[in-house]
Amino acid sequence: xxxxILIFICGLFLIGCSNENRKTTxxxxxxxxxxIKEVIITDDGQTDDFIFRIGDNGKLGFGEYxxxxxxxxxxxxxxxWGKQEILTQPFxxxxxxxxxxxxxxxxxxxxxxxxxxxxxxxxxIPSMMMLPNAGVWKLEAYFGEELFGxxxxxxxxx
Numbered sequence: 001x002x003x004x005i006l007i008f009i010c011g012l013f014l015i016g017c018s019n020e021n022r023k024t025t026x027x028x029x030x031x032x033x034x035x036i037k038e039v040i041i042t043d044d045g046q047t048d049d050f051i052f053r054i055g056d057n058g059k060l061g062f063g064e065y066x067x068x069x070x071x072x073x074x075x076x077x078x079x080x081w082g083k084q085e086i087l088t089q090p091f092x093x094x095x096x097x098x099x100x101x102x103x104x105x106x107x108x109x110x111x112x113x114x115x116x117x118x119x120x121x122x123x124x125i126p127s128m129m130m131l132p133n134a135g136v137w138k139l140e141a142y143f144g145e146e147l148f149g150x151x152x153x154x155x156x157x158x
Contacts, residue, residue, distance in 0.1 A: 029098050029136055032056065032152045034064075052079075055149040060141055062127075068137070068155040073130040078141070079121035080148070087123040088113050089144035098136040106131065106139060131155045 035052040051064040063077040080087050095106040107127045118124035131137050134157040140150045 028056075029138070029152060031136070031154050053151050053153065055141070055151045057149040060149045061151065068129075068131055068153050070134040070155050070158045071130065071132055072158065073128050076127050076129050077118075078125045078127060079118065080123045080125075081121055082123075082148070084115055084122075086143050086146070086148070087115060089146075091125055092142050093127070093129065094140045094142065095131055096138045096140065097131075097133060098138070100133065100135075102133070104132070112143075134158075 033054050035054065037050045037052075038047050039050045040046070041048045052061055053064060054061045059081045061079055063079070065075045065077075068074065078091075089112060090108075090110045091112050092108040093106040095104050096102070106129050109125055109127070112125070115123050116125070129139075131153075134155050136152065136154055138150050138152050141148045
């Protein structure tokens with residue numbers, strides 16, 4: 001009888017873990033949050049919004065100079081917080097499409113041997129990025145072969 005109860009409880013636990021993993025996977029495709037700040041862009045005082053997209057772990061993000069539009073390159077300034085021995089390794093961004101499961105290298109920076117602090121971040125790297133299709137994309141940021149964090153973006157149709 002005790003074995004039956006133990007097996008039943010273990011089964012419930014495994015089912016609960018399985019459902020929690022499925023829930024986490026679904027939530028992981030939610031667009032990453034942003035910080036928006038109004039900034040002056042011209043000498044006569046015209047303003048625009050500066051958008052900073054926040055990564056999933058609080059150790060990375062990037063400033064957007066424009067939205068992601070399918071097939072169009074745009075500048076994005078990556079910012080990182082962390083240890084020098086990690087942040088000076090080669091950097092690359094892998095994009096994964098939620099809709100098609102397509103996996104592409106979006107940006108690669110192989111000579112990353114010095115720290116470049118910027119606006120409070122320990123390190124920053126400018127990039128030009130382009131995603132080929134509209135929809136939801138996960139941008140996975142790697143230093144060396146280790147995943148550092150990810151950002152989820154929505155790519156607009158052209």
